[in-house]
Amino acid sequence: MAPVVVLVGAPGCGKSTVGEALATALGVEFRDTDTDIERMAGKPIPEIFIDEGEEHFRTLERAAVAAALAASPGVLALGGGAVLAEETRAALVGHRVVHLSVELPDAVKRVGLGAGRPLLAINPRATLKHLMDQRRPLYAEVATATVATDGRTPAEIVAEIAALLPR
Numbered sequence: 001m002a003p004v005v006v007l008v009g010a011p012g013c014g015k016s017t018v019g020e021a022l023a024t025a026l027g028v029e030f031r032d033t034d035t036d037i038e039r040m041a042g043k044p045i046p047e048i049f050i051d052e053g054e055e056h057f058r059t060l061e062r063a064a065v066a067a068a069l070a071a072s073p074g075v076l077a078l079g080g081g082a083v084l085a086e087e088t089r090a091a092l093v094g095h096r097v098v099h100l101s102v103e104l105p106d107a108v109k110r111v112g113l114g115a116g117r118p119l120l121a122i123n124p125r126a127t128l129k130h131l132m133d134q135r136r137p138l139y140a141e142v143a144t145a146t147v148a149t150d151g152r153t154p155a156e157i158v159a160e161i162a163a164l165l166p167r
């Protein structure tokens, strides 16, 4: 069964937070591929990056996204870098994919010092800017709708996404 909606966007755009609140509002299951990856690997994401490296994480991520797209009936949040994989962008075709957009100032405030996000462990602001510039076209490519999150509460964002969904 396909997800009701898949959330994509940069780190700090609110995929995990908004996704969980949206699932609660809709009364459906919430799934986050980062949580699935941690379960698969048996350790937190920063440890996967330290022990096996980013490439290994991306391999686990491609598998986690493919499995979740096939099996999750509810709201599905991806990790911010999932769209880097062409295989994943292809797998998203035909799904309802909402890009939660965020500009650098709000993203920086939300990720803080990058705790729990190994890619942002050094110089979070500059790294985030680089990641966002690189990925913006990829989020636009996979998205069927975009919802801006800057200066808005998760509740406001949940309401806007819910209004996009079929009743």
Ligand SMILES: Nc1ncnc2c1ncn2[C@@H]1O[C@H](COP(=O)(O)OP(=O)(O)O)[C@@H](O)[C@H]1O
Binding pocket: 009, 010, 011, 012, 013, 014, 015, 016, 017, 018, 080, 110, 111, 149, 152, 153, 154, 157
């Ligand atoms: N709309 C929002 N306004 C303010 N803070 C937010 C908003 N959405 C998420 N946050 C906060 O930003 C941080 C990152 O959110 P998270 O859901 O983990 O983002 P993502 O999964 O997209 O990386 C969390 O501390 C969360 O509470």
Ligand SMILES: O=C(O)C1=C[C@@H](OP(=O)(O)O)[C@@H](O)[C@H](O)C1
Binding pocket: 009, 010, 011, 012, 015, 016, 034, 045, 078, 079, 080, 081, 082, 116, 117, 118, 119, 131
């Ligand atoms: O941007 C990225 O490449 C990553 C984003 C993280 O997820 P969030 O976007 O939920 O922070 C997580 O998948 C991992 O740390 C890599």
Ligand SMILES: [Mg+2]
Binding pocket: 015, 016, 017, 034, 077, 078, 079
């Ligand atoms: Mg997340």
